[in-house]
Amino acid sequence: MVTAFSMTDPRPNNGASPDVVPANETRSGTDSHLRGALEPPISFSLMVHHVVLYKLKPEVTPARVEAMMMNTRMQLLKIPEVLSIKCGKRIDPEMPWPFFIAIDFDSMDKYAIFREDPIFVKFTEEVIKPNTEDCLVLDFEMDPGKDVRFS
Known part of the structure; x- marks a missing residue:
């Protein structure tokens, strides 16, 4: 767009x-x-809402899911490109994706920087990969210039 x-x-x-x-x-x-x-170049006017749904490995306990949520907030909020982050666990036990992370970025450029950030790489290796077996990534365009704190 x-x-x-x-x-x-x-x-x-x-x-x-x-x-x-x-x-x-x-x-x-x-x-x-x-x-x-x-x-402005398109990358500066395109805010991104990045959502990842995860399927957990069978051995992941509810306590480990709580730890994943805590680590998600503690680690990923250290990355300057992250505007906001939400994570959570399913309410409906029949839902096939029991864990999610949603992150907002100012632009596709900031999203690309985030993906290469050492904190994110370490988080993926230490928190996500040992506990998940599949994921579904959904990226959405948001209103350009909208302050996501008021969304």
Whole structure:
């Protein structure tokens, strides 16, 4: 998804309302080359909601699930690219995915940095892999620029 932004003409206009250029048109004159430069790249306007559902290994106890939840919050919140994190366990015992983690990022770029972060890599090796046997990853686009603390 590409979000187009319009710009206001900075030239004086003798008290008239500002000249707004429609997002699908270019401005003529000396500043037309600036329009593309000022438009943010798509990666900066695309907030990401990353959800992972996990199937647990049969030997994982309820106490271990509680420890996984605690470790998820303690470890992953140390990573600067993480805006917010939620994790939890299933309520319905028939649900096939008994554990989830949901993380919000400002952009796909920040999500990519997160995936390479040593804290996340260690967390995956020490918490996720020993306790899970399958996962379902779901990534969603959120409203650009929305403060996720108020979601």
